[in-house]
Amino acid sequence: MAExxxxxxxxxxxxxxxxxxxxxxxxxxxxxAILFLLPNIIGFLAFTLIPVIVSFIISFFDWxxxxxxxxxxxxxxxxxxxxxxxxxxxILNTLYYVxxxxxxxxxxxxxxxxxxxxxxxxxxxxxxxxFLPQVMPIVALALIWKMMYLPKYGLINLFLGxxxxxxxxxxxxxxxxxxxxxxxxxxxxxxxxxxxxxAGIKGIPQSMFEAAWIDGANKWQCxxxxxxxxxxxxxxxxxxxxIISSFQVFDQTMxxxxxxxxxxxxxIVLYLYQNGFQFFKMGYASAIAWVLFAFIFVVTMxxxxxxxxxxxxx
Amino acid sequence: xxxKIKRENYVRSRFFKSLEYVLLVFTSCVFLIPIVWxxxxxxxxxxxxxxxxxxxxxxxxEWGNYAxxxxxxxxxxxxxxxxIVAVTVTVLVVITSSLAAYAFARIxxxxxxTLFLMYLGTLMIPQQVTMIxxxxxxxxxxxxDTYQALILPVSFTAxxxxxxxxxFLTIPQELEEAGRIDGCSxxxxxxRIIMPMSKPALSTLAIFSFIGQWRNFLWPLIVINKTDMKxxxxxxxxxxxxxGTEWNLLMCATAIVIIPSILIFIILQKYLVEGISLTGMxxx
Numbered sequence: 001m002a003e004x005x006x007x008x009x010x011x012x013x014x015x016x017x018x019x020x021x022x023x024x025x026x027x028x029x030x031x032x033a034i035l036f037l038l039p040n041i042i043g044f045l046a047f048t049l050i051p052v053i054v055s056f057i058i059s060f061f062d063w064x065x066x067x068x069x070x071x072x073x074x075x076x077x078x079x080x081x082x083x084x085x086x087x088x089x090x091i092l093n094t095l096y097y098v099x100x101x102x103x104x105x106x107x108x109x110x111x112x113x114x115x116x117x118x119x120x121x122x123x124x125x126x127x128x129x130x131f132l133p134q135v136m137p138i139v140a141l142a143l144i145w146k147m148m149y150l151p152k153y154g155l156i157n158l159f160l161g162x163x164x165x166x167x168x169x170x171x172x173x174x175x176x177x178x179x180x181x182x183x184x185x186x187x188x189x190x191x192x193x194x195x196x197x198x199a200g201i202k203g204i205p206q207s208m209f210e211a212a213w214i215d216g217a218n219k220w221q222c223x224x225x226x227x228x229x230x231x232x233x234x235x236x237x238x239x240x241x242x243i244i245s246s247f248q249v250f251d252q253t254m255x256x257x258x259x260x261x262x263x264x265x266x267x268i269v270l271y272l273y274q275n276g277f278q279f280f281k282m283g284y285a286s287a288i289a290w291v292l293f294a295f296i297f298v299v300t301m302x303x304x305x306x307x308x309x310x311x312x313x314x
Numbered sequence: 315x316x317x318k319i320k321r322e323n324y325v326r327s328r329f330f331k332s333l334e335y336v337l338l339v340f341t342s343c344v345f346l347i348p349i350v351w352x353x354x355x356x357x358x359x360x361x362x363x364x365x366x367x368x369x370x371x372x373x374x375x376e377w378g379n380y381a382x383x384x385x386x387x388x389x390x391x392x393x394x395x396x397x398i399v400a401v402t403v404t405v406l407v408v409i410t411s412s413l414a415a416y417a418f419a420r421i422x423x424x425x426x427x428t429l430f431l432m433y434l435g436t437l438m439i440p441q442q443v444t445m446i447x448x449x450x451x452x453x454x455x456x457x458x459d460t461y462q463a464l465i466l467p468v469s470f471t472a473x474x475x476x477x478x479x480x481x482f483l484t485i486p487q488e489l490e491e492a493g494r495i496d497g498c499s500x501x502x503x504x505x506r507i508i509m510p511m512s513k514p515a516l517s518t519l520a521i522f523s524f525i526g527q528w529r530n531f532l533w534p535l536i537v538i539n540k541t542d543m544k545x546x547x548x549x550x551x552x553x554x555x556x557x558g559t560e561w562n563l564l565m566c567a568t569a570i571v572i573i574p575s576i577l578i579f580i581i582l583q584k585y586l587v588e589g590i591s592l593t594g595m596x597x598x
Contacts, residue, residue, distance in 0.1 A: 026423070030423045030424060032417075032421055032423075033417045033421045033423035033426070034423075036413045036414060036416050036421065037413070037414045037417045039409070039410040039414070040413060040414035040470055040475055041414065042470075043406075043410065043466065043469060044433070044472065046470075047444070047466060047467040047468075047470050048470060048471060048472065049432070051443075051448050051451070052436065052439055052443055052447075054447040054450075055446055058447065065450075115338065116338075118334075120334065120335060120338065121335070124587075126338060127587060128579070128583050128587065129342045129345065130345060131586070131587060132346075134525075135525050135575045135576075135578060135579045135586070136529070136575040136576075137528065137529045137531065137546060137572075137575070138529060138531065138547075139547045139550055140546075140547070140568045140571040140572050141348070141572075143554060143564060143568050144348045144349075144351065144565070144568060145348060147351075147355065147561050147565070148348060148351065150364070152364075153364035153365065153366065155347070155351060155368060158366065187348070192590070195587055195590045196590060199590070244440075247440070248442060250532050251531045251532070254531075255551060255554065269532070272442055273532070273535075273536075276445070276446050277449075277536055282446055282450070285446055286443075286446050286447075289440070289442045289443040289445070290443065293439055293440060293443055296438070296440060297438060300438070
């Protein structure tokens with residue numbers, strides 16, 4: 001896939017044979033290219049590429065920031081994967097979050113996208129309304145929800161109480177805290193995917209549906225046999241992107257619960273933050289970051305492989 | 315008789331359409347409840363923030379809560395910082411990414427594809443990987459608690475370059491050929507032909523950069539300690555740390571942080587939503 005992107009190049013003309021190792025055209029091109037690239041590349045090297053390499057190296061050391069790094073080989077990784085009980089819980093928490101959040105997000109986004117593409121007036125307004133949380137700092141929205149989740153007086157419990165549901169301690173109950181965070185995140189996040197799906201649905205030519213109508217298809221069949229398959233590239237994109245970003249969840253868990261109760265809402269990035277910037281275990285934290293990368297990488301690769309099975313490209 | 319049936323059908327479908335509309339309005343209102351509740355709580359006196367049954371408006375409307383919250387912490391400074399950082403990053407991203415993208419899309423040079431692959435590769439690496447070394451670098455440079463620390467590390471990611479390069483590739487070559495025949499320099503081609511044609515992609519990039527920086531929490535949290543260098547997200551976190559149990563004031567602080575977002579949204583919403591639809595992307 002990467003090759004396709006790289007090879008879809010602009011200029012078709014290739015330089016023909018040269019008088020020396022560098023002919024004049026190549027030289028000027030190179031200089032021009034360097035001038036164009038320079039601002040971005042300097043920053044890219046300094047703030048992205050080199051830190052990535054340094055991070056990898058640090059992960060093999062023990063470093064408490066004061067004092068010198070001490071080489072530790074694979075110890076950090078070994079501990080993380082095999083002896084750190086808390087990290088195991090953190091991974092499970094994160095997987096639970098990713099699984100439930102992505103599902104919730106995509107289902108709501110798709111439902112609303114289908115609804116908003118039904119020839120209603122003023123749809124643009126509604127589209128904007130549902131997208132609104134995407135422009136606001138997560139920490140601010142998370143605090144509103146924290147208040148709504150309060151036991152006894154919080155809006156959520158008062159509402160559930162109307163149906164006879166007993167008070168739930170939400171963010172203080174290890175069984176419900178993560179669920180609460182998932183719901184909050186769903187509210188904040190589905191608008192984005194909804195917009196993507198709306199664009200996808202609008203891209204489906206009407207002729208498809210007309211042909212189906214003529215053949216006597218009902219609404220349900222239209223959805224499953226036409227809309228969904230034609231939308232599958234968008235769905236694939238949305239799911240992959242949402243999974244990747246949800247693995248990195250931090251703001252909500254930090255601000256709503258700080259990882260409690262009983263570490264039931266501690267997620268990978270929060271754990272990274274605690275180890276790196278509260279306990280200052282730089283090497284260990286770096287290793288956590290790379291484990292995070294490994295998770296994201298593996299999950300994305302699996303998605304790519306599965307793509308052939310369920311994504312329909314024309 | 316036929317006419318009557320037609321009219322009945324028409325009335326019925328109109329009825330269902332209106333019902334659907336009402337349902338949609340209802341759903342949006344339910345969706346907005348948290349925001350409404352935030353405003354409602356912010357104006358209540360302290361002892362009325364928690365009540366059964368919940369009230370939309372308290373016994374008095376305490377506009378003074380906002381003044382109190384504003385004075386507890388320097389929100390004006392937080393807003394200024396957020397704004398400076400967001401604008402500067404946006405400008406840097408748009409300029410450097412488009413320049414580099416032009417090189418990748420239109421200039422043949424040795425090693426171009428390898429270099430671009432490297433850019434692409436880093437897209438997969440989450441920001442958390444670079445955070446720790448970047449923090450150490452900031453410390454060594456003495457850049458902790460400075461604007462540079464907030465702006466520079468985030469202005470040069472591969473994402474913008476990738477987005478612009480893909481877009482540039484869709485621009486037909488003929489225009490540049492014409493320009494080149496007229497003796498235009500590469501930079502001239504970039505500035506006078508390519509860039510003006512790239513407004514949709516550029517505005518998408520600009521808007522997403524701005525909003526991304528406006529919402530950014532983790533990196534500023536790591537690199538800023540001094541109160542007067544904090545951005546809005548850090549400010550609200552600080553407020554929570556100090557006055558977290560005074561829900562009405564906390565909601566004022568939240569409103570203070572959210573209102574600029576709403577304003578920005580109203581101004582930009584057309585471009586925002588179109589931008590995602592157009593490019594199918596936007597840094598998440």
